[in-house]
Amino acid sequence: MRVLVLHLDADSMAPPEIEDSILTAKQIGETLTKRGHLVKLAPFEPDYARFAERVAKAEPDIVFNMVEHALGQDQLSAVAPAYLEQMGLRYTGGGPAAIVATCDKPFAKEIMRAAGLPTPDWATGPHWKGLNPRRKYIVKSSTEDASLGLDDGAVVIGADVPIRARKCAQDYGGRWFAEAYVDGREFNISIMEDDGKLRVLPIAEIEFVDWKPNKPRIVGYACKWDDDSEESKGSVRTFGLEKENPELAAELIRLTRESFKLFGNRGFARVDFRVDRKGNPLILEVNPNPSLDWDAGFAAACAKVGYDYGDTLEKIIDAALK
Numbered sequence: 001m002r003v004l005v006l007h008l009d010a011d012s013m014a015p016p017e018i019e020d021s022i023l024t025a026k027q028i029g030e031t032l033t034k035r036g037h038l039v040k041l042a043p044f045e046p047d048y049a050r051f052a053e054r055v056a057k058a059e060p061d062i063v064f065n066m067v068e069h070a071l072g073q074d075q076l077s078a079v080a081p082a083y084l085e086q087m088g089l090r091y092t093g094g095g096p097a098a099i100v101a102t103c104d105k106p107f108a109k110e111i112m113r114a115a116g117l118p119t120p121d122w123a124t125g126p127h128w129k130g131l132n133p134r135r136k137y138i139v140k141s142s143t144e145d146a147s148l149g150l151d152d153g154a155v156v157i158g159a160d161v162p163i164r165a166r167k168c169a170q171d172y173g174g175r176w177f178a179e180a181y182v183d184g185r186e187f188n189i190s191i192m193e194d195d196g197k198l199r200v201l202p203i204a205e206i207e208f209v210d211w212k213p214n215k216p217r218i219v220g221y222a223c224k225w226d227d228d229s230e231e232s233k234g235s236v237r238t239f240g241l242e243k244e245n246p247e248l249a250a251e252l253i254r255l256t257r258e259s260f261k262l263f264g265n266r267g268f269a270r271v272d273f274r275v276d277r278k279g280n281p282l283i284l285e286v287n288p289n290p291s292l293d294w295d296a297g298f299a300a301a302c303a304k305v306g307y308d309y310g311d312t313l314e315k316i317i318d319a320a321l322k
């Protein structure tokens with residue numbers, strides 16, 4: 001099959017999440033070539049006419065979409081699948097609407113609440129209606145992923161939310177909001193269309209094993225992107241909740257399926273959860289095109305069911321062709 005791996009365009013100052021994504025695109029290309037596909041790689045181009053020319057030249061049967069960020073924003077990565085649809089091409093992963101909706105976290109939370117899916121309380125500026133001055137919150141970007149701006153200072157009491165949000169907006173631009181901090185376990189659950197059936201993969205937990213006592217237990221920017229950081233070294237991905245607590249696992253699996261369907265996801269996705277001290281699961285976010293780094297959560301969950309990296313990529317392509 002002729003596969004075009006469409007990836008991010010990097011400049012020389014690429015932050016680690018963009019660099020990683022381009023390396024992953026190359027890895028995908030190499031893996032699919034070894035599997036006998038005719039693979040080409042091309043960077044995303046924001047101008048439609050030039051984009052269409054570049055993509056059409058490769059004559060792809062399928063476009064492997066690795067565009068996770070466009071025109072400086074995660075949400076605008078929806079432009080890539082929108083252009084591909086305009087061209088009448090098939091592509092892997094989420095469509096434009098799923099990307100735009102899930103990439104706006106407060107908007108996605110409104111939708112989840114309306115659908116009866118549990119997500120932590122939240123408040124948005126500039127009026128911060130409903131903010132409890134004494135409760136703990138995490139101040140997050142409304143539209144950027146990759147744990148942008150998430151360091152130890154991101155967890156604050158309600159009274160300090162406006163100051164933190166203003167500082168983040170100055171430093172990074174964009175909108176910021178406050179979500180009730182859930183002090184509890186963290187689960188990342190991968191889901192895929194496998195042979196025409198929606199399949200929830202083994203549940204991964206992020207455990208904060210070697211962590212300073214009063215340090216917020218969050219997967220912040222350093223934890224995600226700097227392998228040498230104390231956060232990265234102090235946290236591990238583990239599996240086994242299905243055996244340890246079948247009831248909680250069943251509920252997490254149900255919520256993963258429901259949230260996948262709610263946003264019209266396609267192919268594959270990952271849902272991030274926290275579970276509070278009383279055992280209530282709360283959805284933090286739904287990721288339509290989660291990282292496909294070979295060592296990231298999605299590939300790790302696939303490995304648990306016996307799919308190697310190449311199998312995983314083929315499954316994602318198959319789902320896009322169904």
Ligand SMILES: Nc1ncnc2c1ncn2[C@@H]1O[C@H](COP(=O)(O)OP(=O)(O)O)[C@@H](O)[C@H]1O
Pocket residue numbers: 120138140144145146147148150179180181182183186217218219220272274284285
């Ligand atoms: N409400 C919350 N309570 C506790 N931790 C949170 C909360 N929201 C986010 N976090 C922490 O921050 C990380 C990144 O947040 P998330 O909403 O998943 O955004 P991103 O798109 O950057 O992955 C999570 O994996 C979790 O460790």
Ligand SMILES: [Mg+2]
Pocket residue numbers: 272285
């Ligand atoms: Mg996340």
